[in-house]
Amino acid sequence: MKLFRIDQEEWNRFLESLRNDMEVCQISEREHPFKEKLLPPKETLFYYRKDTPKQKEILNTKKRLFVGLSPCDAKTKQLLDLNFLSEPYPDPYYKALRDNTWVITKACQDFEPYCFCDQIGDSPAKLNGADGILYDLGESYHLLLDNEMLIQKLEEFGKSGESIENEDSSYEKGKIPSRNLAPLPIEPLKKNLLSQINNQELWEQIESTCLSCGACTFLCPACYCFDIQDTSYGRAGKRERIYDSCMFKSYTAEASGHNPRPTGKERWRQRLLHKFSYYPTLYGEIGCTGCGRCIKACPSKIDIREAIKHAAKYCG
Amino acid sequence: MNQNDQITLSLQLLARKAFEEDKIELLIGFEISPDGYARPRIFRSVEELDSLAWNHTASINLANYLHKYKDKKVGIIAQGCISRSIVALMNEGQFDRNKVIIIGVPCQGVIDEKKIRAEYGEFTILLEEEDEIGIKTHSGEQIMEEENYFHSACLSCQYPDPVIYDYLAEGKSRKVTVDYLDKIVKEAEALPEEEKIAKFTTEMEKCIRCYACRQACPMCYCDTCFVDVNSPKWLSNAPNKTDNSIWNITRIFHLAGRCVECGACDRACPENIDLMYLIAKMNRDTKDLFGFTAGLKLGVKPGLNTFQPNDPDFFWGKEGV
């Protein structure tokens, strides 16, 4: 990786120059999770026609660079990779999007009221798998690039950078927010939350005011459950992948009428276990970036930080 | 002592009484979160009641939880709109009057978080005085006049006092003199055709079909929502403009004569869709055409469940067809 010093004007010109090769998007708001760019809310898998068995598969290979996201959002790529690229069936749609997507984040200078990335062992000023990170130094930026193609483009643009071992090396990073909050007890959950699967009291307490609305899952950078639906336009149509949610009652409803997760209790249990027990068991990472969108979006203001702390009491 | 503190103390006393007289097994009420918001909480014992509170951020329709706890003796804190939801639900046969203990609250209005966020960015609630809210944002602390940040539903509210109750907390409600949503609806109606369509389409394109609006609404309690019906498949689940429009319009129409205009759907929407102008239009049309307002009196059949021979029928089409 290489570290470049670049000022605002050069940065804008550099991004302009990249527009010949790829779509460059500046992300300025935090409302929408970056996952929408890698796993769109609706994604056509293929078109079909009723009179022929042929299908037209749609893979998106347009090159795109996203600039300005927060580091927690960049973590989406690492987390979704674990599920979608897993063998033996790597997902070609996700792969096409993600192989043609580059991300340069902007290190956060403040914590939002709902952020808690620092409480789960992450940092608002680290790469998190992004291709680059921009540090605001006031008059100029420090740009750390970890991607050969981007480094080459920036050098061709006329900048020269300093080779860096890793991002923990000491260099100016501008204002890094820090605060004195205790880390959340994630480890006990990873080890023992599964043993509490039958603890009705625990799940009742966590989910007592949940409305099963699903807003949390739609905005979560680490949630990816999807449904596959066909839409017919007369004699032709398409098969699409759309967002689904483990919080919906219909998610596991079976044709016989039986539903393994009939109430909100079972569904919240699945959500917490999936993020903090199953995902780490399968892939080594928790399914949470600490962005806090779920807390902000929840109409009942259920706070996953409190849920974690509460569950940890039962996890030894 | 400001009004909110007064109401809080009154509620705690009344709730304690209800528990001790064994009238309720649990209480659906509010507590204050670490960020200063009143958020829903289920209180299961007298000891927990110290957290029971009320303030101008109490912005969810608690009547929703009555569906969840149907088999218990339930107490519920209810201001005007929530009490009307309860009446509407009882008039639809969802609950017995004697199974629910209602602790009424005279309401002064509730803020709209999104309005505050739009102007100040992310914030937490600091303090609440009479007529003022203190918030903490990135740029520091602000004091704002509450009324400027009340939800549009509260700015149009004709029924801030609970319409039924078993106990009533001490306090004064705020009377609204101007129907804010009336103005919004008239402005929307006055738009030229293309702008109406453009406005509607813009809102519908935002929808991600998360169904938070449906889940937040106490009147949306169908076991199988029309969206989840497979045969016939009324609409696609995919979030495209057309199906989003069908979803939103149909849901709103299904609420005709049942909606109490509490604003829960609008507040719950994570994509900031402007639902209120559509809901308000539907409610005002229902009132104009059928003379009906939901949830005002127990024992009255829901407006669109009845038929009068002289009901307006201009929308059926030409005569003889």
Add this chain to the structure above:
Amino acid sequence: MQPNIVDNPYLPTPVRVEKVSFESEDRSLKTFDLACINPEDREKLNFMPGQFIELSIPGKGESPFGIASNPTAELIRVTVNKTGNVTGAIHNLCEGDFAGIRGPLGNWYPIEEMKGKNLVIISGGFAFTTLASLLEFVLEKHENEVKDIHLIYGARTPGMLLYKEKLQAWQANPRIKSRITVDREAEGWNGLVGFVPTIVEQSDITPDNTIAVVCGPPIMIKLTLPKLVEKGFAKEQIFTSLERRMKCGLGKCGRCNIGPHFVCKDGPVFSLAQLEGLPAEY
């Protein structure tokens, strides 16, 4: 055998309906024999008994079905129960219509473990599909490697038994000890009468050097497994196939998990020992 790696596991392979037949007297069960429209695709669909396919009807959706045919047969056979939108559309398929198959998906019955042992197949209702595949495959390819073969299969009425012609052939085959039963006495039925768990209990199967595969409705499995355990079967000797609502069938959409495992990818075949390691609730 490794899982088939295809470029795009979401794209169905086009197939044509070669044969349609009613399997049950009440016409709720229909069997479809499917052929690949492009003959070179047939190799992509090479499967082992126990695996399933997602049968795709463009415009309606997909449903998972256990494969009922012998892996060496050209045509792929599934038996479909009409319960909803997609299965209703499948039931409307006629000979010559085309559909799509994604697969084979999931894991398969442990044939390797059956070599040198007795094989007991226990089934009920229309869960018999993958076990029919297993039995045919063992008889064709591994007859000399497997010792005694027992078949215990029951249905509510004689009309609900699957693959009646094959059943007759198996009953006449001296290589298989068959016990076909129906729940209640029925006109014209001269065979066994009784629920499958009872027949299992009364049978002479022993756990010595035996592998048992059990597939049926949840109630049948619930009552049969204890009978096997009573007879002395160890949990590693008993295999079953689980069912959950599925969509992608690839372990990606998140729907069919039990704990950290996916029924579509880590199953649907599990040994009783493995099942006990999974959370009881999910």
